[in-house]
Amino acid sequence: MDASKKILRRIPIIGLLNAIVSIDLLRRLTLELIERKIYKRVVEVNQNHCPRRSQEDKYYIVSNLLRSFIRAWREGLISPRVRRHLIEELGGKVLIPAADKVRSFRQEHGFNPPKFVTISPFSGCNLRCAGCYAISSSERAESLDYHIVDRILREKTKQWGSHFTVISGGEPLLWRSQGKGILDLAASHQDNFFLMYTNGTLITPKVARRMAEAANISPAISVEGLKKETDARRGRGVYEKILRAFHNLREEGVPFGISVTATRENAEVVTSDEFAEFYLKEQGALYCWLFQYMPIGRSYTIKLLITPQQRLEMYRRIQRLVREKRYFIADFWNSGTLSNGCISAGRPDGGYFYINWKGDITPCVFVPYSTHNIKEVYHQGGDLNTILFSPFFAAIRKWQYAYGFMKSPTEVGNQITPCPIRDHYGVMRGIVEHHKAHPIDESAANALTDKSYYEGMVDYGERVSELTRDIWEKDYLDPEREAVLQESRR
Ligand code: SF4
Structure with missing residues (x-):
């Protein structure tokens, strides 16, 4: 093990994080660094080849949770015991x-x-x-x-x-x-x-x-x-x-x-x-x-x-x-x-x-x-x-x-x-009926025989699909199609 690793091992991880969280400049720089890494991994590497915008959605949610966590830590809303458990026990x-x-x-x-x-x-x-x-x-x-x-x-x-x-x-x-x-x-x-x-x-x-x-x-x-x-x-x-x-x-x-x-x-x-x-x-x-x-x-x-x-x-x-x-x-x-x-x-x-x-x-x-x-x-x-x-x-x-x-x-x-x-x-409904899955309560049983419920739910789904189709096509799929086209022209 080289000297730097030995030194790092001796630094208590929670103490180090405490210092990072409480010093404004250090906190900002660390957050930027971590967010860049998350962005690279989630959006650029994109291991599962999902639409890029879907990956951006994931990036924002992970990064926002990280920000919430850091803010709560800084404001003393996460006890030392909880921090230690999350980071050292569950994380490590x-x-x-x-x-x-x-x-x-x-x-x-x-x-x-x-x-x-x-x-x-x-x-x-x-x-x-x-x-x-x-x-x-x-x-x-x-x-x-x-x-x-x-x-x-x-x-x-x-x-x-x-x-x-x-x-x-x-x-x-x-x-x-x-x-x-x-x-x-x-x-x-x-x-x-x-x-x-x-x-x-x-x-x-x-x-x-x-x-x-x-x-x-x-x-x-x-x-x-x-x-x-x-x-x-x-x-x-x-x-x-x-x-x-x-x-x-x-x-x-x-x-x-x-x-x-x-x-x-x-x-x-x-x-x-x-x-x-x-x-x-x-x-x-x-x-x-x-x-x-x-x-x-x-x-x-x-x-x-x-x-x-x-x-x-x-x-x-x-x-x-x-x-x-x-x-x-x-x-x-x-x-x-x-x-x-x-x-x-x-x-x-x-x-x-x-x-x-x-x-x-x-x-x-x-x-x-x-x-x-x-x-x-x-x-x-x-x-x-x-x-x-x-x-x-x-x-x-x-x-x-x-x-x-x-x-x-x-x-x-x-x-x-x-x-x-x-x-x-x-x-x-088709899968439930085909596999004879039983309703777990009376309401679920009633829903199976309620014609207006069936029609209402089907109609609802169709209308939502219709309304959101444009967003899905333009924001999520079109950039992918464009990328495929560009690739084929190279
Ligand atoms: S999409 Fe529907 S069925 Fe699937 S996990 Fe979400 S609520 Fe459940």
Whole structure:
């Protein structure tokens, strides 16, 4: 080892980063250097040969997250323990062995494993928001056993090299099983990072402290807009409780974000400068996940769906907030370029699937149809790969490839409309029926026989495709076609 490496090894990495973050000039120069490297790798090297503009979308989102993280660090919103855990433990000790596991999975099966699993261990919730599928009465609420969730995590980490877990609900902080809860799960899986969707109302100072101690969990707290919209859908006083949760998390140095459901009624508010500035600057949230209302679950209605015109407008507004204002905002549908399209059914390179409180396994949180239940799979001696290789999931992945995943950059399908259930409803219905996937709840069953729902969804998809086609063709595909033409003339 040469002398410089020996010296570097003796410098505590966190101390060095602290110095970089706190000295303005050093911070700016380091950020510029890292961003240049990210740009080169993502946009110029472009290993997967995606349209250049898709790669730019990815570059902006990665760079914006980095900026959020540095800002939160500088403002003291990320505790030393969390920083150390993220950088030294998850960054340093976990990623290299994970790459080995991914490689050996690929050698054995011919493609990369999924990146994560989303689990909703508990259906109950202490709120009753309009249109949500969670159950507000805890007597009727259903729950997965702790040992099942624990096994899922151990298995995906070992077999897939997956160190990322998403927890959803119901309200995950209400889940109790075998004397343990979600924070015990995070504490005992230190080799995983948890993103937990929560309504935030139960994040007391004590809960925030436990999150800081676990150091591997980030809550994404649901809001519906500013005070008026949040209280209107979630209940009076909820907004104030959320602000208290933000305060508690800031005090303990737990990195957090927000999650928003965009409906026909709040689409403008949740993509406004005022909204982004309030949560992502003033309140210190690092990221914003935006979900357009999906008509599934209790009292579903396509009347709350944002209109095709609103969707187009949202695309434009989010592009501006991301590219010009440099916020980390990802819209699960309009930002399809970030993930190279649909990631459901355990797609290679970034994919996932979903397991709910009954153990039903679905391709995605928004596709409420299933052919397997994790409890039965385990009972019959199977594992997570049993589901991954199921014909139902394989058929969805086949569609993803046919639509554009890994296709040449001139042939990729419109990734502003990437979703086989929302934007191409007929596709998912066909796959569900062909594989006899069963509805996981009454609403999903009703949707299968509701003619107006079918027609409304198909019509919606066609209109959105029509409206966004020009952007996709001109901004994403035409430059690729031009490049091919130039190349052929050389
Ligand atoms: S099914 Fe739709 S919502 Fe689910 S991952 Fe695919 S594109 Fe996203």
